[in-house]
Amino acid sequence: MIALLRNTWRGLTSMRTALVLLFLLAVAALPGALLPQRSLNTQKVDEYIASHGWWGELLGRLEFYNVYGSVWFSAIYLLLFISLVGCLLPRTLEYARALRGKPVLTPRNLSRLPHHHESTTTATPDEVMATATERLKGWRLAVREEENGARSVSAERGYLRETGNLVFHFAMLGLIVALAIGKMFQYEGQVIVAANGSEFCNIGTVGYDSFRPGLRVDGTDLNPFCVKVNGFDAHFLSTGQPDYYRADIEYQSGADLDNGTWRPYTLEVNSPLRTAGDRVYLLSHGYSPTFTVTFPDGQTRTQTIQWRPVDQLTYLSEGATKFDPPGVTDPVERRKRQLAITGLLAPTAVLHNNILTSGFPDLRDPAVAIDVLKGDLGNDSGRGQSIFEVNQEMVESGRLDRVARENLRPGDEITLDDGTKVRFDDVQRWVYLQVSHDPAQGWVLLFAVLVVFGLGMSLVIKRRRLWVRAVPGGDDRADGATVLLLGGLARTDQAGYGEEFGRVTEGLLADLPPREEEREGATASRES
Amino acid sequence: MDVNETLSSYSDWCYGIAVGAYVVAMLFYLYEQAFGYRERRAAKELVAVGAGDTLVAEPADDSDGFDDSDDPDSRSRTARAVRIGKLAVSLTTFGALLHFGSLVLRALATSRAPWGNMYEFGATLCLVAVGTWLVVLRKYPTVRHLGVWVLLPVIVLMFLGGVVLYTTAAPVQPALQSYWLVIHVFAIALGSGMVLVPGVVSVLYLLKVRKPEWATRLPAADVLDQVAYRTTVFAFPIYTAGVIFGAIWAEQSWGRFWGWDPKETVAFIAWVVYAAYLHSRATAGWRGGRAAVINVVGFAAMIFNLFFINLVTAGLHSYAGV
Ligand code: HEM
Numbered sequence: 001m002i003a004l005l006r007n008t009w010r011g012l013t014s015m016r017t018a019l020v021l022l023f024l025l026a027v028a029a030l031p032g033a034l035l036p037q038r039s040l041n042t043q044k045v046d047e048y049i050a051s052h053g054w055w056g057e058l059l060g061r062l063e064f065y066n067v068y069g070s071v072w073f074s075a076i077y078l079l080l081f082i083s084l085v086g087c088l089l090p091r092t093l094e095y096a097r098a099l100r101g102k103p104v105l106t107p108r109n110l111s112r113l114p115h116h117h118e119s120t121t122t123a124t125p126d127e128v129m130a131t132a133t134e135r136l137k138g139w140r141l142a143v144r145e146e147e148n149g150a151r152s153v154s155a156e157r158g159y160l161r162e163t164g165n166l167v168f169h170f171a172m173l174g175l176i177v178a179l180a181i182g183k184m185f186q187y188e189g190q191v192i193v194a195a196n197g198s199e200f201c202n203i204g205t206v207g208y209d210s211f212r213p214g215l216r217v218d219g220t221d222l223n224p225f226c227v228k229v230n231g232f233d234a235h236f237l238s239t240g241q242p243d244y245y246r247a248d249i250e251y252q253s254g255a256d257l258d259n260g261t262w263r264p265y266t267l268e269v270n271s272p273l274r275t276a277g278d279r280v281y282l283l284s285h286g287y288s289p290t291f292t293v294t295f296p297d298g299q300t301r302t303q304t305i306q307w308r309p310v311d312q313l314t315y316l317s318e319g320a321t322k323f324d325p326p327g328v329t330d331p332v333e334r335r336k337r338q339l340a341i342t343g344l345l346a347p348t349a350v351l352h353n354n355i356l357t358s359g360f361p362d363l364r365d366p367a368v369a370i371d372v373l374k375g376d377l378g379n380d381s382g383r384g385q386s387i388f389e390v391n392q393e394m395v396e397s398g399r400l401d402r403v404a405r406e407n408l409r410p411g412d413e414i415t416l417d418d419g420t421k422v423r424f425d426d427v428q429r430w431v432y433l434q435v436s437h438d439p440a441q442g443w444v445l446l447f448a449v450l451v452v453f454g455l456g457m458s459l460v461i462k463r464r465r466l467w468v469r470a471v472p473g474g475d476d477r478a479d480g481a482t483v484l485l486l487g488g489l490a491r492t493d494q495a496g497y498g499e500e501f502g503r504v505t506e507g508l509l510a511d512l513p514p515r516e517e518e519r520e521g522a523t524a525s526r527e528s
Numbered sequence: 529m530d531v532n533e534t535l536s537s538y539s540d541w542c543y544g545i546a547v548g549a550y551v552v553a554m555l556f557y558l559y560e561q562a563f564g565y566r567e568r569r570a571a572k573e574l575v576a577v578g579a580g581d582t583l584v585a586e587p588a589d590d591s592d593g594f595d596d597s598d599d600p601d602s603r604s605r606t607a608r609a610v611r612i613g614k615l616a617v618s619l620t621t622f623g624a625l626l627h628f629g630s631l632v633l634r635a636l637a638t639s640r641a642p643w644g645n646m647y648e649f650g651a652t653l654c655l656v657a658v659g660t661w662l663v664v665l666r667k668y669p670t671v672r673h674l675g676v677w678v679l680l681p682v683i684v685l686m687f688l689g690g691v692v693l694y695t696t697a698a699p700v701q702p703a704l705q706s707y708w709l710v711i712h713v714f715a716i717a718l719g720s721g722m723v724l725v726p727g728v729v730s731v732l733y734l735l736k737v738r739k740p741e742w743a744t745r746l747p748a749a750d751v752l753d754q755v756a757y758r759t760t761v762f763a764f765p766i767y768t769a770g771v772i773f774g775a776i777w778a779e780q781s782w783g784r785f786w787g788w789d790p791k792e793t794v795a796f797i798a799w800v801v802y803a804a805y806l807h808s809r810a811t812a813g814w815r816g817g818r819a820a821v822i823n824v825v826g827f828a829a830m831i832f833n834l835f836f837i838n839l840v841t842a843g844l845h846s847y848a849g850v
Binding site: 016018019022023025026027029030032033034037039040067068188237239241242243244245268269270271272279281283434436438441444445448449451452455456459460 | 698699701702703705706708761764765768769772775776779780781782783784785787788789790793794796797800801803804806807808814837841
């Protein structure tokens with residue numbers, strides 16, 4: 001049992017497993033790029049399921065539309081985390097030991113190494129050692145006595161490679177943890193605000209049109225702040241391509257909330273408002289037509305409701321503005337006389353055969369093409385309905401009838417059979433704001449940068465060793481010269497070490513008195 | 529913000545001529561590949577015997593030294609092949625200068641960084657790939673004749689860019705009006721342009737190792753492996769930085785630093801694949817063939833991200849304009 005555990009642990013923490021897990025994570029992420037994802041677009045997911053039958057259903061059950069929150073994706077993520085931890089513990093210990101350790105013994109036969117050199121000098125072994133240690137500044141050195149009066153120095157450098165490697169792995173770990181913390185405490189909400197001085201306050205989820213909380217957020221203690229949208233300005237090139245969007249806002253947070261101070265800010269696409277630990281983004285904009293309905297009894301009601309753009313290039317928009325008849329308390333009676341104005345709004349009207357389209361996204365010459373519907377809007381059914389549409393069931397079942405169809409310019413008015421008047425007053429702008437909160441994102445950035453640094457260090461720096469041995473001539477050599485032997489070995493990748501080895505060798509030889517004519521070509525380097 | 533049409537049309541001219549120069553250079557490399565070969569092999573055997581070693585990766589001088597052939601006819605043919613090979617390098621350099629000029633002119637015409645849409649991004653990426661190749665040649669002159677295989681994808685990409693994806697010079701959308709456009713896209717173009725070279729070289733490596741009888745004209749496997757590894761080592765941190773810059777920008781522009789948008793997802797996948805490549809070179813049993821396969825997969829992911837994700841799926845990146 002213990003053996004099994006130990007083997008599992010070993011297997012899990014091996015390099016190969018980390019590699020396989022990393023691969024698995026990449027493969028598991030792929031469906032998320034190819035299939036529609038709920039987190040990005042719920043509507044597309046529903047369409048996809050509808051058009052793929054049982055196969056679409058099955059993918060849904062296997063969480064393929066929520067890849068990054070799925071059990072299997074999280075499992076891989078968790079295993080990778082464990083594998084990293086397991087890999088790091090022994091590595092860190094070994095690193096600590098290596099920090100204090102001495103460079104390894106000089107190999108017996110230096111000429112077997114990928115880089116080596118041999119020559120002779122009149123200098124004594126002691127002098128050679130002195131010159132070599134001087135030359136090899138910056139290397140970690142160990143000078144050793146060998147048999148027969150020979151001496152050698154072992155040099156090693158590039159320890160930072162292992163440091164970089166550890167930094168990289170620890171940063172990966174930190175990154176994973178920071179991401180997880182972010183997932184718990186973040187939230188994100190979107191809201192449409194009319195650009196006419198309307199206010200929005202971050203006090204609870206109800207204020208939002210949509211809200212996505214993290215796992216540990218229930219919406220009860222959001223960071224309080226308020227935003228007031230005073231105006232919105234868009235500029236377009238003559239091609240209709242947007243040039244800039246600018247929302248003129250004021251905000252208050254912290255102490256300002258109590259003393260009522262508002263601070264101005266210009267909200268633009270690439271410059272979110274950062275306040276109270278939250279960020280406020282300008283996501284998009286749109287138009288709201290204002291309609292005034294004069295009921296037969298003379299009472300009027302005016303509403304400005306946002307319509308949504310259906311064409312991103314021309315900003316042709318659609319929507320539904322709904323009215324309850326005033327002063328009608330009997331629900332049955334009310335449900336016969338509710339009104340909805342629905343249809344299209346063009347910021348720059350173009351009419352072909354009385355069909356309205358938009359020629360330009362800016363508000364140049366607005367017009368609406370509307371249907372006025374009368375009857376039961378279906379509000380009382382208890383089911384929530386879209387603010388942009390009328391309930392089609394009501395239309396199909398005949399409980400909501402079309403009573404007029406007309407194209408209107410601002411100021412135009414139509415009169416219905418029962419004497420009700422509908423006037424299109426003008427068009428206002430709205431902005432779509434997003435509020436985001438993620439307390440861990442600074443940490444994520446920090447760890448991401450450390451990942452890159454660690455990686456760079458461990459890739460660029462090479463761990464390499466160099467040995468110099470000096471063997472005294474002794475009696476068997478007639479000239480009594482010292483034999484000088486050098487060897488070099490790069491521990492990870494030999495590529496490029498040859499040059500450095502050659503440089504060090506040349507420098508050392510230049511510092512030593514030569515015994516004979518240089519033995520040309522005795523330096524051999526092999527790259528692999 | 530107006531666009532200077534004259535400059536923009538000069539830019540298009542430069543682009544076209546650069547592609548032309550690359551095509552001719554490619555033919556020249558092909559000539560060297562075809563005729564500079566027998567002698568090169570003979571020379572290599574000589575050197576190898578002389579050094580009593582298995583392989584010499586970097587002969588002291590470049591291929592001029594290969595004049596040991598006894599047959600004068602063949603010698604002059606080799607000399608010609610070498611001359612043409614060098615000419616190919618000069619032509620490549622010439623093309624790269626014009627290519628660079630084309631980007632500079634577009635930047636001047638639009639008063640912004642010249643990488644606001646896929647055409648411009650592709651052009652930058654290809655320039656980086658060619659530049660990387662020229663640098664690799666300085667370090668490894670013996671791989672020169674492989675220029676065919678590097679220029680071929682570059683030419684295909686540039687042709688597609690110039691014909692299918694071409695976009696007239698224009699200012700960019702509000703979301704792209706940020707200094708991060710300069711930083712993020714440039715880093716990404718640098719990283720992904722550089723990995724074109726190891727991607728191609730790794731394919732050749734696999735050919736050399738798996739089907740040696742087809743690949744007698746390729747340099748030694750070790751050299752190919754080294755070129756691929758060294759270039760990837762350079763490109764990878766740059767690409768990583770590019771992705772991080774993208775995340776910082778996304779936090780500023782889209783409201784979150786990471787949202788598994790298709791382009792982000794594939795960027796992540798490509799990153800993991802390259803990280804795996806670098807790891808695999810330190811893992812016993814994965815060096816060589818398997819590592820090369822991973823490198824090729826990484827490059828495929830890059831190309832997939834460029835074309836499939838831009839053209840087929842609709843993500844946040846697609847508004848950059850095709
Ligand atoms: C986490 C965030 C991001 C990641 C991972 C990311 C990744 C990438 C990648 C991999 C490419 C190369 C595309 C290719 O091969 O085709 C790219 C290109 C580009 N990115 Fe990003 N990016 C991010 C955020 C952003 C943001 C916020 C913007 C702008 C608002 C942006 C604008 C661009 C542009 C304009 C290009 C070049 C044109 C193109 O290929 O469409 N990116 N990005």
